[in-house]
Amino acid sequence: MAPKVLVSDKLSETAVQIFRDRGIDVDFQPDLGKDKDKLAEVIGQYDGLAIRSATKVTEKILAAADNLKVIARAGIGTDNIDKIAASKKGVIVMNTPFGNMITTAEHAIAMMFAVARQIPEASASTHAGKWEKSKFMGVELTNKTLGVIGAGNIGGIVCDRARGLKMKVVAYDPFLSQAKADKMGVEKVELEALLTRADFITLHVPLTDQTRNILSAENLAKTKKGVRVINCARGGLVDETALAELLKSGHVAGAAFDVFAEEPATSNPLFGLPNVVCTPHLGAATSEAQENVALQVAEQMSDYLLTGAVTNALNMPSVTAEEAKVMGPWIKLADHLGAFIGQMTDEPIKAINILYDGVVSEMNLPALTCAAVAGILKSANPEVNLVSAPVIAKERGVQISTTKQDKSGVFEGYVKLTVVTDQRERSIGGTVFSDGKPRFIQIKGINIDAEIGEHMLYTTNRDEPGIIGALGQTMAGSGVNIANFTLGRTEPGGEAIALLYVDAPVPQELTSKLRDTGLFQQIKPLQFNVG
Numbered sequence: 001m002a003p004k005v006l007v008s009d010k011l012s013e014t015a016v017q018i019f020r021d022r023g024i025d026v027d028f029q030p031d032l033g034k035d036k037d038k039l040a041e042v043i044g045q046y047d048g049l050a051i052r053s054a055t056k057v058t059e060k061i062l063a064a065a066d067n068l069k070v071i072a073r074a075g076i077g078t079d080n081i082d083k084i085a086a087s088k089k090g091v092i093v094m095n096t097p098f099g100n101m102i103t104t105a106e107h108a109i110a111m112m113f114a115v116a117r118q119i120p121e122a123s124a125s126t127h128a129g130k131w132e133k134s135k136f137m138g139v140e141l142t143n144k145t146l147g148v149i150g151a152g153n154i155g156g157i158v159c160d161r162a163r164g165l166k167m168k169v170v171a172y173d174p175f176l177s178q179a180k181a182d183k184m185g186v187e188k189v190e191l192e193a194l195l196t197r198a199d200f201i202t203l204h205v206p207l208t209d210q211t212r213n214i215l216s217a218e219n220l221a222k223t224k225k226g227v228r229v230i231n232c233a234r235g236g237l238v239d240e241t242a243l244a245e246l247l248k249s250g251h252v253a254g255a256a257f258d259v260f261a262e263e264p265a266t267s268n269p270l271f272g273l274p275n276v277v278c279t280p281h282l283g284a285a286t287s288e289a290q291e292n293v294a295l296q297v298a299e300q301m302s303d304y305l306l307t308g309a310v311t312n313a314l315n316m317p318s319v320t321a322e323e324a325k326v327m328g329p330w331i332k333l334a335d336h337l338g339a340f341i342g343q344m345t346d347e348p349i350k351a352i353n354i355l356y357d358g359v360v361s362e363m364n365l366p367a368l369t370c371a372a373v374a375g376i377l378k379s380a381n382p383e384v385n386l387v388s389a390p391v392i393a394k395e396r397g398v399q400i401s402t403t404k405q406d407k408s409g410v411f412e413g414y415v416k417l418t419v420v421t422d423q424r425e426r427s428i429g430g431t432v433f434s435d436g437k438p439r440f441i442q443i444k445g446i447n448i449d450a451e452i453g454e455h456m457l458y459t460t461n462r463d464e465p466g467i468i469g470a471l472g473q474t475m476a477g478s479g480v481n482i483a484n485f486t487l488g489r490t491e492p493g494g495e496a497i498a499l500l501y502v503d504a505p506v507p508q509e510l511t512s513k514l515r516d517t518g519l520f521q522q523i524k525p526l527q528f529n530v531g
Contacts, residue, residue: 003069003305004045008033009052011074015294022302024048040064048301050074051081059085070094072301074293075284076383078314084531087315094300094312097383098153099293100284105157107283108202108232109165111256114277115228116141116200118254121275139199139253142166147198149214150233151176151186152381152392155204159186170194173205175380177348178422180397195222200230206381207234217242225251232258232283235265244269247276258283314385327363330415331371333430333438336452336528337417338375340428340440343526344458345376351399351420352376358413360432361404369402372417414441443488446497450486453501454530459514460522463489463496467519471498474517478510 004025007016011030019026027046032039033055043049043065051057052074062068062085071081072094086093114120117138125132146162148155151173159169169186172194181188191214194201201223205211215229215238223229229252231238240261246252247270254275260268263281270276284290303309310316354372356365374389384392393400407413416429429442440450443458457475461467468487475482484501506525514523 003047005048005050005301005305006032006043006046007050008039008055009050009074010054011050011052011297012291012294014291015050015074015298018295018298019302022306024302024305036061043068048072048305050297050301053077053080055080057081057086062086062089062091065089065091070301070304072096072297074290074297075100078383083315087531092304092310092316093314094297094304094310095314095383095385096293096296096300097312097385099296100286100289101153101157103286103289104232104283105154105161105204106286107258107279108154108158108204108230109161111230111232111258111277111279112141112146112200112202112228115230115254115256115275118275120277141200143168144199145170145197147172147194147201148186149173149191149194149201149203150205150211151181151184152204153395154233155202156184156395158202158204159184167200170197173348174346175348175377175396175398177350177397180395183397191219192222195219196224198224198227200228202230203233203237205233205237206383207236208380208382210380212236213239215239215243220246220252223252226253228252228254228256230256232256235259235261235263241269244273247273312385314383327367329432329436329438330360330363330368330413333432334368334371334415334417335375336438336440337415337428337430338372338377339379339528340375340443340458340526341417341419341426342376342379344426344524345419345421347421347423349376349396349398349419349421351401352393353418353420354400354402355416355418356402356404356413357409357416358407358411360413360415361406365402365404368415369400372415373400376419411441416442440486440499443497443499444495446488446490446495448486448488448497448499450499451484451501452528452530453483454528455502455505456526456528457498457500457502457506457510458522458524458526459498459500459520461496461498461520463491463493467496468498470517470519471500471514474513475500475502475510478507478513480504480506480510 002023002025005019007028016028040061047067047069049071059082068091070092076095076097078095081093083093118136122136145168148159148171151171162169163185170189171186172191176188217239220242256277258279259281300311370389373393374384377384377389411431414429414431418427430438430440432438438452481503482500483503486499489496511523514520
């Protein structure tokens with residue numbers, strides 16, 4: 001019996017035909033996604049669901065999806081899919097991360113031109129018959145400095161186009177290596193330098209805890225007078241209220257926004273201000289991009305449903321069904337090792353070295369390596385997956401190497417992950433116990449035995465009496481309950497580490513109190529996806 005796919009959003013006829021040509025029974029209902037009750041009523045009939053942004057795949061929808069095996073989003077963003085619920089249900093979530101990069105980059109360049117020459121306002125004035133030629137004095141882009149925040153796929157294209165316009169390009173991206181910056185022909189700078197030097201600032205980063213309000217009121221105040229700000233990435237990267245005030249004062253000369261903190265944006269502090277260009281999230285809205293992602297999603301879904309091949313999956317490694325039972329816990333371990341390193345590392349990564357020892361060395365190492373690299377990169381970009389992680393690492397000039405060796409210690413197998421930056425090397429090792437649970441067994445060369453939980457706290461200090469008591473008392477005083485407490489040290493009186501598994505996210509108040517004790521060299525709350 002042929003697999004059955006529901007297309008519940010607008011997808012091109014060419015893409016729908018791909019399903020048919022591949023032998024998939026496709027049901028094309030482009031308006032069904034807007035009716036959540038009807039979707040919940042019929043979803044149980046289908047093996048696959050192809051969507052854009054209109055369909056909201058909620059926990060309720062997934063509860064009714066008894067036969068669903070894969071959800072594929074024609075586009076990058078998957079905020080409209082409950083990925084945790086999908087994972088629990090055993091449903092693969094795919095996206096098409098590379099289909100609309102050029103279109104989005106071009107929109108950012110177009111918005112930069114529009115705000116530099118006040119094109120929308122000049123057009124409206126001319127349509128009104130006013131001919132206010134002297135009112136709309138613009139600025140050239142040539143020889144201006146463009147500050148690019150985020151030099152990944154889309155940001156990299158913007159850098160290239162801007163250099164073609166003879167702009168000076170400075171880029172801030174913690175994961176951009178100097179070698180990659182040199183190859184791109186851009187100057188790698190810290191955020192503070194970018195803010196003070198840039199005539200135009202454009203953002204190309206995902207919305208994470210690290211990037212939320214990256215252009216805060218404080219940072220916007222550091223920009224040079226007359227700067228123009230462009231955001232075609234994600235709403236929430238800029239403090240829109242603070243930007244509006246700086247536009248009114250004249251410190252910021254203009255802004256161009258395609259995305260907003262709240263969407264659909266029917267009201268916003270930026271609306272109605274002079275020389276502010278706003279578009280309704282059109283970054284990927286070209287016929288070419290829409291066609292590209294539609295064709296990709298049809299091919300990816302067909303491949304999976306017919307052959308089991310997994311491409312651009314956000315919640316599943318690229319492994320065969322036979323490998324999955326054995327490799328599953330090791331893939332989870334590799335992801336946890338990477339997540340630890342990623343959350344601990346702020347500076348650009350030059351190299352990632354992975355050692356596979358014992359039984360794990362005979363497994364599907366490319367999948368394990370992808371899981372480890374994805375774990376590292378996801379701390380900066382949650383949209384990274386097992387397929388895109390090596391590509392992104394390569395684009396950023398990160399060298400990835402693997403070594404395999406026969407059993408050399410007390411464990412049947414283990415994985416050791418080492419990351420190299422200009423400042424330091426950081427390493428962590430782990431294994432999978434007989435119960436199938438991943439464990440951390442070594443950090444910075446110090447042996448430990450740590451259970452991995454969703455919320456953790458990592459500290460380092462000199463090994464001296466009273467540290468454990470101070471740590472426990474401070475946590476108790478902040479109402480933080482410890483589920484598991486693991487210690488390790490190099491030698492008596494040497495360097496010591498603690499890794500605590502706690503019941504809830506570590507509050508900022510606690511980290512501040514721990515710093516105030518003066519006892520700890522490092523204090524780092526950590527999060528792990530243990531689902």
